[in-house]
Amino acid sequence: xxxxxxxxxxxxxxxxxxxxxxxxxxxxxxxxxxxxxxxxxxxxxxxxxxxxxxxxxxxxxxxxxxxxxxxxxxxxxxxxxxxxxxxxxxxxxxxxxxxxxxxxxxxxxxxxxxxxxxxxxxxxxxxxxxxxxxxxxxxxxxxxxxxxxxxxxxxxxxxxxxxxxxxxxxxxxxxxxxxxxxxxxxxxxxxxxxxxxxxxxxxxxxxxxxxxxxxxxxxxxxxxxxxxxxxxxxxxxxxxxxxxxxxxxxxxxxxxxxxxxxxxxxxxxxxxxxxxxxxxxxxxxxxxxxxxxxxxxxxxxxxxxxxxxxxxxxxxxxxxxxxxxxxxxxxxxxxxxxxxxxxxxxxxxxxxxxxxxxxxxxxxxxxxxxxxxxxxxxxxxxxxxxxxxxxxx
Ligand code: 3PG
Numbered sequence: 001x002x003x004x005x006x007x008x009x010x011x012x013x014x015x016x017x018x019x020x021x022x023x024x025x026x027x028x029x030x031x032x033x034x035x036x037x038x039x040x041x042x043x044x045x046x047x048x049x050x051x052x053x054x055x056x057x058x059x060x061x062x063x064x065x066x067x068x069x070x071x072x073x074x075x076x077x078x079x080x081x082x083x084x085x086x087x088x089x090x091x092x093x094x095x096x097x098x099x100x101x102x103x104x105x106x107x108x109x110x111x112x113x114x115x116x117x118x119x120x121x122x123x124x125x126x127x128x129x130x131x132x133x134x135x136x137x138x139x140x141x142x143x144x145x146x147x148x149x150x151x152x153x154x155x156x157x158x159x160x161x162x163x164x165x166x167x168x169x170x171x172x173x174x175x176x177x178x179x180x181x182x183x184x185x186x187x188x189x190x191x192x193x194x195x196x197x198x199x200x201x202x203x204x205x206x207x208x209x210x211x212x213x214x215x216x217x218x219x220x221x222x223x224x225x226x227x228x229x230x231x232x233x234x235x236x237x238x239x240x241x242x243x244x245x246x247x248x249x250x251x252x253x254x255x256x257x258x259x260x261x262x263x264x265x266x267x268x269x270x271x272x273x274x275x276x277x278x279x280x281x282x283x284x285x286x287x288x289x290x291x292x293x294x295x296x297x298x299x300x301x302x303x304x305x306x307x308x309x310x311x312x313x314x315x316x317x318x319x320x321x322x323x324x325x326x327x328x329x330x331x332x333x334x335x336x337x338x339x340x341x342x343x344x345x346x347x348x349x350x351x352x353x354x355x356x357x358x359x360x361x362x363x364x365x366x367x368x369x370x371x372x373x374x375x376x377x378x379x380x381x382x383x384x385x386x387x388x389x390x391x392x393x
Contacts, residue, residue: 141165
């Protein structure tokens with residue numbers, strides 16, 4: 001596809017799809033890896049005299065919702081970029097148009113959350129048209145959102161001349177190099193809280209990996225599907241059939257599934273809340289699983305010793321609330337050490353995952369860290385990503 005090297009940027013209004021869906025803590029960006037990732041693209045556009053107009057989703061709002069505004073994230077972009085970044089309170093309409101026409105060559109503008117409009121996720125033609133009216137050319141630098149066929153990730157690429165941004169290029173190259181023909185056995189760790197959107201793809205993943213370690217909210221759903229009582233834990237009970245299907249497919253294919261054998265449980269959603277460690281079948285009705293326990297960590301470390309490649313998406317527990325970060329930190333350190341020793345090739349991806357690995361001090365020792373979570377898993381499944389396909393000509 002066309003890259004920024006092929007683009008005539010001077011004086012152009014450049015609509016740049018970035019992924020500013022970053023982890024937040026008390027209204028502040030708690031991990032800005034995704035912001036750092038887009039800096040090369042922003043610098044190229046501004047240095048060549050283009051006007052960079054940034055489009056992104058943030059969270060999963062249903063319509064306009066000020067608690068999911070990109071305004072604080074725009075400030076974080078400004079801090080990293082080291083130059084003023086304007087903000088418009090809408091991504092289409094009069095506010096957006098005014099903000100765009102106020103731009104001088106080399107300026108940067110962040111438009112409000114695209115998901116404040118239903119047309120974004122529907123990839124609605126009239127919404128695509130409204131966005132397209134704000135720009136002359138389109139750049140997609142959001143590999144991590146490329147698994148979504150939304151207006152800003154896919155629709156726009158068909159409306160305006162489209163280019164791949166630097167981060168998009170780098171992600172595709174790095175993942176291809178590391179994982180196109182991985183050394184086996186391949187061990188995957190999939191955890192985190194986004195259960196419903198990831199559960200189905202686990203079935204396909206069992207065809208690609210040899211050992212699948214399931215953690216986080218995802219693991220609770222599997223435990224519940226096996227009849228284990230998980231109390232008040234994050235769990236999608238109505239996906240029990242899908243979970244059982246994944247287990248059956250894995251068994252047919254000879255993919256080993258590893259589930260937690262013990263858990264750290266608590267009654268309160270807070271850092272340092274009173275907690276206890278129990279076997280997974282002894283969670284009380286009023287307790288929540290907040291982390292995998294030490295026996296599970298030991299089990300995962302045993303499995304790691306047999307692997308040559310590790311792919312990781314999603315933390316084991318509520319890593320942002322210590323001590324519920326223990327399992328994620330321990331496994332992250334083990335993977336980082338084995339990678340440093342040349343025993344493993346390790347690739348991790350996802351907003352929360354990267355934040356968790358940074359927190360563990362392990363990210364820099366992984367072979368490659370992708371900004372993408374869901375998109376990374378879908379790429380791994382061998383799926384075509386609509387945001388990437390739309391860039392091909
Ligand atoms: C992500 O965080 O994986 C991307 O930003 C996509 O977010 P989504 O799963 O809400 O579409």
